[in-house]
Every structure is written in structure tokens, then in C-alpha cells.
Amino acid sequence: MYLQQLSVINFKNYDEAELVFSEGVNAFTGNNGAGKTNLLDAIHYLSLCKSYFNPIDSQQIKQGAEFFIVTGMFSKNNQPEAVACSVKRNQKKQFKRNKKDYQRLADHIGFLPLVMISPYDISIITEGSEERRKFIDNVISQTDNHYLDELITYNKILNNRNALLKQIADTGKFDPGLLEIVDEQLCTSGNRIFERRRNFMDGFVEIFNRHYDFISDNAERVELVYESQLLTSSFEQLLQNSFSRDKALERTTAGVHKDDLQFNIHGMPMKKFGSQGQQKSFLIALKLAQYTFLYQQKGFKPLLLLDDIFDKLDDNRVTKLMQMVSNNDFGQVFITDTGVERVEQVFNKIGVAVKLFKVKGGAIDA
Numbered sequence: 440m441y442l443q444q445l446s447v448i449n450f451k452n453y454d455e456a457e458l459v460f461s462e463g464v465n466a467f468t469g470n471n472g473a474g475k476t477n478l479l480d481a482i483h484y485l486s487l488c489k490s491y492f493n494p495i496d497s498q499q500i501k502q503g504a505e506f507f508i509v510t511g512m513f514s515k516n517n518q519p520e521a522v523a524c525s526v527k528r529n530q531k532k533q534f535k536r537n538k539k540d541y542q543r544l545a546d547h548i549g550f551l552p553l554v555m556i557s558p559y560d561i562s563i564i565t566e567g568s569e570e571r572r573k574f575i576d577n578v579i580s581q582t583d584n585h586y587l588d589e590l591i592t593y594n595k596i597l598n599n600r601n602a603l604l605k606q607i608a609d610t611g612k613f614d615p616g617l618l619e620i621v622d623e624q625l626c627t628s629g630n631r632i633f634e635r636r637r638n639f640m641d642g643f644v645e646i647f648n649r650h651y652d653f654i655s656d657n658a659e660r661v662e663l664v665y666e667s668q669l670l671t672s673s674f675e676q677l678l679q680n681s682f683s684r685d686k687a688l689e690r691t692t693a694g695v696h697k698d699d700l701q702f703n704i705h706g707m708p709m710k711k712f713g714s715q716g717q718q719k720s721f722l723i724a725l726k727l728a729q730y731t732f733l734y735q736q737k738g739f740k741p742l743l744l745l746d747d748i749f750d751k752l753d754d755n756r757v758t759k760l761m762q763m764v765s766n767n768d769f770g771q772v773f774i775t776d777t778g779v780e781r782v783e784q785v786f787n788k789i790g791v792a793v794k795l796f797k798v799k800g801g802a803i804d805a
């Protein structure tokens with residue numbers, strides 16, 4: 440699967456642009472603020488129906504304009520697939536495949552799988568556990584629509600339980616029968632999510648280790664560990680044990696909504712003990728493992744978007760990484776960098792052809 444052609448109208452800092460891509464490596468180069476990342480984001484729209492960076496669609500409309508349109512012509516299983524996303528101010532987003540409107544955007548997720556690696560991903564390491572849960576959930580959701588539905592169900596039940604705890608605190612009245620029903624629902628849904636995450640992580644950790652060792656040339660020992668309270672106790676038991684605390688705090692303190700991922704380097708937390716380059720390498724290995732997982736599940740190669748990829752990495756890691764993403768295990772790749780010479784140099788060194796797009800103030804010079 441690959442993107443043959445992209446066109447944007449009134450998208451961020453672009454009036455109009457049309458680009459024809461290579462099936463291999465494509466690079467957007469230009470100064471800061473030129474519009475390189477905006478092109479990656481346009482591609483992200485076509486795959487995941489939304490921006491990677493900003494959840495508010497109307498903010499992607501070019502300042503002063505009334506709408507934006509992003510269109511892509513893909514080739515999938517040698518069939519053309521035309522995808523178009525348009526957003527008008529104060530109107531519902533429209534998303535079409537081969538001129539037909541989607542009723543549910545969720546039905547498009549996973550059809551054109553994509554992995555983005557961006558400097559903003561550092562929040563997966565530095566921020567709270569929610570970011571890491573979001574990462575696992577995004578990866579699984581692109582291969583399993585039911586999983587997304589299960590998450591929605593779980594969160595609804597969780598909200599119900601929290602409302603009930605609040606009601607108990609407010610009124611002092613407690614209906615054990617009602618709580619029992621809600622607990623049972625929460626356990627059923629939570630157990631499904633836990634099993635799915637655990638199964639996923641079993642295979643994922645091995646892929647991650649392989650990628651990290653390759654990029655770093657085995658320079659350091661890192662660890663990725665799935666943490667869940669359900670690994671050591673049943674959900675039912677957890678709810679029983681935490682009931683007094685839940686009542687006092689008026690919210691549910693145990694469950695899969697507390698799951699986390701532990702990132703270590705030489706046995707210490709990556710967040711505190713990893714250098715910037717090591718943290719970036721860790722994130723890249725994590726995202727490339729996502730890529731490999733998607734590829735295995737889908738049976739065809741997703742798109743790979745690498746934003747500002749060379750920053751903070753030493754020359755060895757840059758070479759290793761570019762070698763890796765231009766080999767047969769990867770398909771179409773898009774990268775951004777400020778220096779055209781650097782891109783040319785890196786790809787000359789490994790003998791891989793790259794199609795260059797020079798970006799300047801929202802215009803392209805191919």
C-alpha cells in the first residue's frame with residue numbers, strides 16, 4: 440500500500456499544493472516553519488481521519504479561509520483508493536473513500552495503516568500513565584475495531600461506578616445490589632481489555648527489543664514492561680480490596696484504567712536516567728515495533744512518517760535507522776528535515792534513492 444498523490448487546499452499554511460510521491464523514501468526539507476510537518480499531518484488525516492497534533496479540526500483550516508480539503512490517491516493491493524477529507528467551519532467533517540461518505544469514521548481506521556514518529560512523542564516517556572495507555576490502545580485499535588468499542592464500554596461503566604460512589608458519599612445511602620451489578624459489568628469488560636493488552640504486549644516486547652538493539656548497536660540495555668494490577672490479582676478482588684478507599688475518594692482506584700508501561704535503561708527509569716538521544720531511540724524503537732506489529736497483523740506495509748528524525752541522534756544511529764527503514768521490511772517512508780544536504784548525504788551513504796521536496800513558506804519545489 441502506498442500514497443501516490445496528495446493534494447491540499449487551505450490546509451494550515453498551504454493555499455494549494457499537489458505532490459506525487461515515490462513508493463520508497465520521500466523527504467520534505469526546508470527551514471523551520473516552512474510547512475514540512477503540515478504535509479505529514481495531511482497524510483495522517485487520510486489514514487486516521489484527524490490531525491496527529493491538534494484534535495480541533497477547524498484549527499487546521501488556513502487562517503482566513505472557510506474550509507480545507509485534503510485528498511490522497513493510494514494504491515492498495517494494486518487497486519486505486521481515493522480518500523478525501525474536508526472540513527468547513529461550523530460543519531461536520533466529511534470523509535470519503537472512492538467518493539462515498541463514511542457513516543462512521545471508525546470504519547476507516549486501519550484501512551490505510553500508518554505510523555508517525557514525531558518529537559511530540561516524548562510525552563509518552565515524560566508524562567503520566569495515560570499517554571502510555573493511549574499508545575497501547577492506539578496500536579491495538581488499528582488492528583481490532585472491537586477493542587475500541589470495548590474501551591468505550593469500559594469507560595462508560597467506570598463513569599457509572601464513579602457516579603454511584605459519589606452518590607453514596609453525598610446521600611450516605613448504599614445499595615449493595617446495585618454496586619454488585621456495576622462491579623460485575625466493570626470486571627467483565629476490564630478482563631477483556633486486560634487479556635487483549637497482555638497478549639499484545641507478549642509479542643510486542645520481543646519486536647521492540649530487536650529494533651532497539653539494532654538502532655543502538657547493542658550499546659545499552661533497555662526494558663519495556665507491561666504493568667497491570669490484574670497481573671497479580673483478580674479484578675473482583677481488586678474492587679473488594681479498594682472499596683473503602685474508593686468510597687472515601689469517590690472514584691474507582693483499581694482497574695485497567697491504571698495500567699502502565701515501565702521504560703527502563705540499565706534497570707533505572709528511562710525518564711530520569713536516559714539521555715535525550717537514548718530517549719529518542721527508545722521512542723523510535725517503540726514506534727517501529729508498532730509498525731512491525733501492524734505489518735504482521737495486516738499483511739501489508741503501513742506508511743511510515745518520520746518527523747524531524749535526525750535531531751538528537753548521533754551519526755551511527757541515523758545511519759542504522761535509515762538503513763533499517765529503507766530495507767524490505769518497510770514500505771513507503773516520509774521524512775522531514777531542515778537540511779537538504781544532510782538528507783542527501785545520509786541516503787547517499789547507504790545507497791538508497793530518495794525523492795526530495797523542498798518546502799518554502801507553504802509551497803513545494805519538487
Ligand SMILES: Nc1ncnc2c1ncn2[C@@H]1O[C@H](COP(=O)(O)OP(=O)(O)OP(=O)(O)O)[C@@H](O)[C@H]1O
Binds near residue numbers: 469471501
Ligand atoms: N491554520 C493555520 N493557518 C495558517 N498557518 C498555519 C496554520 N496552522 C499552522 N500554520 C503555520 O504552519 C507553520 C508550521 O508548519 P510546520 O509545523 O509544518 O513547520 P515545519 O516545516 O515542520 O517546521 P520545523 O522545522 O520548525 O519543525 C507555522 O508557520 C504555522 O504558523
